[in-house]
Amino acid sequence: MIDQEExxxxxxxxxxxxxxxxxxxxxxxxxxxxxVSEARFRALEFRGFERLVLGLNAFAAPQVLSxxxxxxxxxxxxxxxxxxxxxxxxxxxxxxxxxxxLLCWLLIASDDLFNMTYLALPDYxxxxxxxxxxxxxxxxxxxxxxxxxxxxxxxxxxxxLVHLAGFPVHPxxxxxxxxxxxxxxxxxxTALRMLNGCEDDLDETIRLVAMLTKRNSEMxxxxxxxxxxxxxxxxxxxxxxxxxxxxVSPFGEGESFTVPHDRFFGLLRDxxxxxxxxxxxxxxxxATTLVGTMARANIGFVSxxxxxxxxxxxxxxxxxDPFDREFLYFPALALEVAHTWEKARFxxxxxxxxxxxxxxxxxxxxxxxxxxxxxxxxxxAHRVSLERDGKIAAYRIISPLQxxxxxxxxxxxxxxRKVVSGLEVTDQIAQxxxxxxxxxxxxxxxxxx
Amino acid sequence: xxxxxxxxxxxxxxxNSLLYIGxxxxxxxxxxxxxFSSLLADRRNISPSDVVLATGGIRNMEELDIxxxxxxxxxxxxxxxxxxxxxGIPGMAPLNDEMGTSGEERELPELLDEVxxxxxxxxxxxxxxxxxxxxxxxxxxxxxxxxxxxxxxxxGTVCSDCIRRVEMKPVKAWSAHPGTGLPAGSCLLSHGRxxxxxxxxxGCRAVCPSMGSICIGCRGPSDMVLSSQLHSMHSDMVxxxxxxxxxxKDRVEKxxxxxxxxxxxxxxxxxxxxxxxxxxxxxx
Numbered sequence: 001m002i003d004q005e006e007x008x009x010x011x012x013x014x015x016x017x018x019x020x021x022x023x024x025x026x027x028x029x030x031x032x033x034x035x036v037s038e039a040r041f042r043a044l045e046f047r048g049f050e051r052l053v054l055g056l057n058a059f060a061a062p063q064v065l066s067x068x069x070x071x072x073x074x075x076x077x078x079x080x081x082x083x084x085x086x087x088x089x090x091x092x093x094x095x096x097x098x099x100x101x102l103l104c105w106l107l108i109a110s111d112d113l114f115n116m117t118y119l120a121l122p123d124y125x126x127x128x129x130x131x132x133x134x135x136x137x138x139x140x141x142x143x144x145x146x147x148x149x150x151x152x153x154x155x156x157x158x159x160x161l162v163h164l165a166g167f168p169v170h171p172x173x174x175x176x177x178x179x180x181x182x183x184x185x186x187x188x189x190t191a192l193r194m195l196n197g198c199e200d201d202l203d204e205t206i207r208l209v210a211m212l213t214k215r216n217s218e219m220x221x222x223x224x225x226x227x228x229x230x231x232x233x234x235x236x237x238x239x240x241x242x243x244x245x246x247x248v249s250p251f252g253e254g255e256s257f258t259v260p261h262d263r264f265f266g267l268l269r270d271x272x273x274x275x276x277x278x279x280x281x282x283x284x285x286x287a288t289t290l291v292g293t294m295a296r297a298n299i300g301f302v303s304x305x306x307x308x309x310x311x312x313x314x315x316x317x318x319x320x321d322p323f324d325r326e327f328l329y330f331p332a333l334a335l336e337v338a339h340t341w342e343k344a345r346f347x348x349x350x351x352x353x354x355x356x357x358x359x360x361x362x363x364x365x366x367x368x369x370x371x372x373x374x375x376x377x378x379x380x381a382h383r384v385s386l387e388r389d390g391k392i393a394a395y396r397i398i399s400p401l402q403x404x405x406x407x408x409x410x411x412x413x414x415x416x417r418k419v420v421s422g423l424e425v426t427d428q429i430a431q432x433x434x435x436x437x438x439x440x441x442x443x444x445x446x447x448x449x
Numbered sequence: 450x451x452x453x454x455x456x457x458x459x460x461x462x463x464x465n466s467l468l469y470i471g472x473x474x475x476x477x478x479x480x481x482x483x484x485f486s487s488l489l490a491d492r493r494n495i496s497p498s499d500v501v502l503a504t505g506g507i508r509n510m511e512e513l514d515i516x517x518x519x520x521x522x523x524x525x526x527x528x529x530x531x532x533x534x535x536x537g538i539p540g541m542a543p544l545n546d547e548m549g550t551s552g553e554e555r556e557l558p559e560l561l562d563e564v565x566x567x568x569x570x571x572x573x574x575x576x577x578x579x580x581x582x583x584x585x586x587x588x589x590x591x592x593x594x595x596x597x598x599x600x601x602x603x604x605g606t607v608c609s610d611c612i613r614r615v616e617m618k619p620v621k622a623w624s625a626h627p628g629t630g631l632p633a634g635s636c637l638l639s640h641g642r643x644x645x646x647x648x649x650x651x652g653c654r655a656v657c658p659s660m661g662s663i664c665i666g667c668r669g670p671s672d673m674v675l676s677s678q679l680h681s682m683h684s685d686m687v688x689x690x691x692x693x694x695x696x697x698k699d700r701v702e703k704x705x706x707x708x709x710x711x712x713x714x715x716x717x718x719x720x721x722x723x724x725x726x727x728x729x730x731x732x733x
Contacts, residue, residue, distance in 0.1 A: 016487040036572045044511060044558060046463035047458060047539040057625040063665055065540045070462025103702050118468060118489060131491035137479040151471035158469050166656035169581050173660050181661035275556040281531025445460045
């Protein structure tokens with residue numbers, strides 16, 4: 001079960017980490033006395049996008065960069081466009097900005113539902129089952145209705161995206177300076193009907209998630225809260241995937257602070273390691289910062305989504321405020337889907353938002369620019385330097401996994417010290433370690449880019 | 450039957466695309482056994498499988514080892530996505546082994562000099578190009594191999610599906626910007642955008658051009674390009690631009706210049722494409 005070939009008295013590898021996006025392992029290191037010294041999450045794949053785009057025309061780069069990730073690809077595309085627009089001093093037309101925002105809400109919901117259905121749900125619905133059946137197909141055999149509901153819900157968001165953006169994995173509609181087209185009233189109306197049709201499934205899903213979380217909370221709680229800070233992209237203090245600043249808040253005592261996007265890179269510090277292709281990054285020297293769905297739920301949704309707000313308040317009252325336990329990422333995902341559903345419907349109802357100019361083509365010059373977005377897995381930042389002919393001279397990507405790595409490794413080490421004793425790593429222990437990793441929704445392709 | 454999914458050097462988009470099928474896919478998989486899938490199941494070892502859904506190209510030594518294991522244990526391998534079929538975007542440029550780490554002593558799989566498509570290391574039963582292929586195409590490929598029938602081979606180009614029509618007019622200025630903001634109607638080539646629809650395998654419903662954005666060739670070369678040594682992605686693209694604008698071919702080459710390198714965005718490390726006569730590929 002566990003690959004012990006690597007063990008030489010000092011470490012054990014759990015390979016691969018399953019039900020995550022990408023290829024990685026967990027390495028547990030021991031002291032000479034065979035006590036756990038630390039555990040770490042290692043990203044094992046690499047493609048080199050920061051190098052691949054050098055010399056490429058900036059206008060062509062966003063579509064290439066979207067290929068970094070099969071889940072967050074559109075967010076890489078959007079943030080790349082924003083960085084180029086920042087470098088060129090280009091202002092995106094209002095209708096294009098709204099269309100991008102609409103796509104963001106739908107894409108976040110789609111990824112959250114993917115995460116919930118295929119990655120997280122087996123942990124909550126079949127926590128003690130044999131690994132051979134602890135997956136979505138095993139679950140389908142015994143709890144068909146739950147899987148069916150979640151897949152239908154995701155299909156509704158998918159169909160809405162297909163009508164608006166063609167295809168959601170690497171959509172081509174977001175281009176430097178705006179969007180390649182604006183949807184007509186028919187497409188908007190069809191998308192709205194898709195979302196209206198899934199209201200019952202959404203309510204039932206939230207109820208199911210609350211029930212499973214409550215049922216498993218004692219078993220899944222690792223005993224200590226996540227420490228440090230959490231961060232999300234914001235506008236006026238509220239989460240906004242296309243916001244222009246990043247807000248960082250402490251889990252415990254301490255002050256929150258907000259930095260504009262153009263100063264964000266200045267706060268980042270690479271802390272490269274020889275054992276992972278994902279380079280850990282810290283914000284302003286803070287030991288650990290959490291980004292992603294749980295961080296966004298802690299920062300707070302905007303006040304124009306009353307249903308999601310109400311459910312979030314109820315949930316915080318029952319489960320803790322802020323969300324600071326790993327197992328709470330599951331309800332956070334469900335609450336975020338409710339939030340995005342309301343946000344998307346709100347935009348879809350007003351077709352006048354999408355009238356006007358689709359794109360203002362930027363005029364590139366030797367310059368630099370940066371941008372942030374809140375991708376489904378957390379804060380994502382790109383920085384670009386352009387040459388005179390519009391080609392890319394330098395490119396930098398900071399992904400959610402890089403920011404989360406210190407938190408992941410801190411929690412992993414804590415759990416490993418508690419449950420691992422010597423060489424005998426049973427499936428149950430391996431499962432606990434992996435569940436800790438899954439709580440941070442790691443996206444390895446983004447992390448190593 | 451036993452089904453497995455194996456990711457090599459991949460973004461995860463192909464399996465994500467397949468999962469958009471939703472319940473019909475889950476239902477199909479639950480009738481069989483998922484013998485290995487780091488995305489979907491908790492099994493750790495690549496075990497014998499009747500059907501392997503393989504995504505991504507081969508980028509490092511670990512992936513080369515995985516490829517050997519898949520080759521040994523997998524009965525039928527479906528190569529899904531342009532990375533698996535042609536090497537894809539990760540193969541755009543050669544990389545070196547010092548990338549991505551701190552330069553300290555490495556504890557990671559060693560990188561290969563170049564990305565390799567999967568058929569450099571294993572026999573492939575079915576090729577499903579696309580970045581990513583549509584959910585329906587991947588699902589159909591899986592069902593066809595499970596049930597033993599031949600799926601429909603799409604031999605048209607993206608232009609065959611496109612609702613835009615060519616306006617025969619000379620284009621003075623070409624732009625690398627991918628989106629025009631223009632409503633559907635006239636061909637993007639007529640507006641000075643290098644849309645690769647004429648040389649790219651179709652079957653995607655021409656979704657990008659229909660939404661005002663150029664085709665960037667994610668489904669790889671069409672059968673016509675692959676069919677003869679007299680055809681290449683570069684020369685065919687020049688020919689089609691010439692035909693649709695009335696500009697002579699040598700002038701097209703001059704006008705488009707480096708922009709023409711985009712024809713190899715997804716296929717630069719594919720040995721078949723590289724070896725074709727008259728190809729103009731720079732590997733530096």
